[in-house]
Amino acid sequence: MEGLDYAFKLISxxxxxxxxxxxxxxxKGIDPEPIINRLKELNYLNDLEYAxxxxxxxxxxxxxxxxxxxxLKN
Incomplete structure (x- = not known):
């Protein structure tokens, strides 16, 4: 998936x-939706835990x- 490596680099x-x-x-010109969905599936991205x-x-x-x-609202 294009951009997934870049996303992993950022969140690391x-x-x-x-x-x-x-x-x-x-x-970066990357479609974020599939990457964000995949990171959420893998539990690398969780807005509730972040908050x-x-x-x-x-x-x-x-x-x-x-x-x-x-x-947090901003």
Whole structure:
């Protein structure tokens, strides 16, 4: 699948949301839908886990719940 290697390279360096990864793939001219679906099947891409990890990290840094929600919505 074209672009899957590129996607693995990206997610090996940092966690991405589906939207972030979609934007990166589109910038390279790659159709993101099949790649994102495959990564979700393999559980390499999970927006819920990303949000939970992000919330926990930011709470430990002293962020309030409304600021965290604001960042996650964006």
């Amino acid at each position: 360096k940092k966690r991405y949301t589906s939207k972030e990864l979609q934007e990166k793939l589109e910038q 939970i990890d992000y919330k926990n990290k930011k709470q430990n840094e002293g962020y309030g719940k409304y600021k965290i929600l604001f960042h």
